[in-house]
Amino acid sequence: MKDKSEKGDSPQAEAYPENVETLVIPGSHKRNKTGIIVAIFCVLVSALAALSVWFWWNNYRKFSVQVNNIAVQVTGKQSLSDVLTEHQDFNKKPGKLLSLSGKTLESKGGAPISVRQNGTSISAEQLGSTYLHEHDSLIVQNGKDVSEKHKVHEKDIPFSTSITTGGAIQFVEQQGKTGKQEYWVGDRSGEQVDKTVTVQPTELKINSLSPKPPADKKVIALTFDDGPSNFTAPILDILKSKGAKATFFDIGKQSAEMPQMERQILADGNQVASHSNSHPDLTTLGRDSLRTELETGFNAINTASNTKSRMLRAPYGAFNKQCWTDAADMVSSNIIWTTDTLDWKKPGEQEIKDQVLKHAYSGAIVLMHDGGGDRTEDVNVLPSIIDSLHAQGYELVTVDDLIKMDGRFPKWVANNEVAPQAN
Numbered sequence: 001m002k003d004k005s006e007k008g009d010s011p012q013a014e015a016y017p018e019n020v021e022t023l024v025i026p027g028s029h030k031r032n033k034t035g036i037i038v039a040i041f042c043v044l045v046s047a048l049a050a051l052s053v054w055f056w057w058n059n060y061r062k063f064s065v066q067v068n069n070i071a072v073q074v075t076g077k078q079s080l081s082d083v084l085t086e087h088q089d090f091n092k093k094p095g096k097l098l099s100l101s102g103k104t105l106e107s108k109g110g111a112p113i114s115v116r117q118n119g120t121s122i123s124a125e126q127l128g129s130t131y132l133h134e135h136d137s138l139i140v141q142n143g144k145d146v147s148e149k150h151k152v153h154e155k156d157i158p159f160s161t162s163i164t165t166g167g168a169i170q171f172v173e174q175q176g177k178t179g180k181q182e183y184w185v186g187d188r189s190g191e192q193v194d195k196t197v198t199v200q201p202t203e204l205k206i207n208s209l210s211p212k213p214p215a216d217k218k219v220i221a222l223t224f225d226d227g228p229s230n231f232t233a234p235i236l237d238i239l240k241s242k243g244a245k246a247t248f249f250d251i252g253k254q255s256a257e258m259p260q261m262e263r264q265i266l267a268d269g270n271q272v273a274s275h276s277n278s279h280p281d282l283t284t285l286g287r288d289s290l291r292t293e294l295e296t297g298f299n300a301i302n303t304a305s306n307t308k309s310r311m312l313r314a315p316y317g318a319f320n321k322q323c324w325t326d327a328a329d330m331v332s333s334n335i336i337w338t339t340d341t342l343d344w345k346k347p348g349e350q351e352i353k354d355q356v357l358k359h360a361y362s363g364a365i366v367l368m369h370d371g372g373g374d375r376t377e378d379v380n381v382l383p384s385i386i387d388s389l390h391a392q393g394y395e396l397v398t399v400d401d402l403i404k405m406d407g408r409f410p411k412w413v414a415n416n417e418v419a420p421q422a423n
């Protein structure tokens with residue numbers, strides 16, 4: 001067997017004869033090179049053309065999109081920002097910056113115009129890097145108005161006061177309570193605008209009733225104002241000797257000077273209540289002065305006789321809505337009268353007596369004085385008044401007694417205490 005290699009040392013010589021070079025036509029090698037160059041050139045030109053078309057197609061070809069449902073021609077090179085600029089934002093405007101009360105602070109200070117591309121919201125920052133495609137739908141709308149930044153605060157809401165007058169005894173039916181309300185202050189405008197009420201205020205309710213004793217009772221309350229004075233002792237003696245009780249509305253300053261008289265009034269079974277400290281018209285005082293006047297008056301009779309009573313007879317009976325608003329937490333009741341004897345005018349003993357008897361009825365509250373001037377007429381006529389009333393079947397009681405026998409008054413009024421705080 002002959003080895004393959006034995007067939008010849010040079011198989012190439014067999015495939016390609018030595019004279020093959022002589023068969024090549026001169027110049028054909030050069031033409032091949034040219035063909036290749038031409039081919040490459042053609043490919044490059046084609047590629048460049050394709051690239052150019054691609055570039056044009058993507059950047060400069062105009063195509064149609066819908067802006068607010070109207071066809072608009074754009075190119076792919078234009079960002080949304082460019083399109084908006086070219087079309088003046090399609091007549092849409094940014095929102096305004098408004099103050100808390102709605103005044104315009106900046107006409108273009110609100111939210112930028114709103115842009116949605118195929119339903120997706122595009123933020124102002126994205127507009128410069130967002131591009132359109134054929135058949136895209138764009139919705140461009142006015143920017144929303146924006147309210148300025150603000151700080152939140154809380155303030156008090158004063159309670160309101162209702163007052164029902166007409167009765168001889170005014171009292172606190174329900175204490176008032178201050179409410180709370182949130183309010184905003186605009187950072188730019190400084191405007192203050194009321195907001196949510198967080199705590200509703202409670203109304204202060206002042207009621208009044210004239211005592212209505214039970215049908216089987218025949219009672220009258222004699223009251224003496226402006227003491228204690230040197231006329232108090234003889235009046236106390238008369239009351240004691242006649243088995244009558246009375247109520248003394250005393251001036252604090254004078255109580256401080258005659259504490260033993262205060263104690264005697266109580267020791268005899270009478271009642272002591274306050275007639276203020278220095279007898280001003282309380283309706284002319286500001287809140288602080290009013291409260292000081294009342295507190296000093298109550299403290300004076302308390303110091304003199306240990307009376308904790310918060311019953312008041314305001315000088316001249318004058319205790320208006322503002323007084324109650326300012327001091328309802330200090331006073332349990334303000335006692336007016338049903339019969340004014342006008343004894344301070346010194347009308348004569350008979351006239352004083354006639355006034356009492358003419359207006360005598362069960363539940364009456366009679367105004368007399370044991371101070372504030374010469375009370376000789378009162379001292380002289382008092383025995384006769386008491387005798388006449390007794391003769392008509394009346395019992396002379398204190399104001400406390402009148403209130404306690406009338407179930408309509410709240411218990412704090414009957415106890416001479418200030419009304420409890422509102423819940």
Ligand SMILES: [Zn+2]
Pocket residue numbers: 225226275279315316
């Ligand atoms: Zn008086």
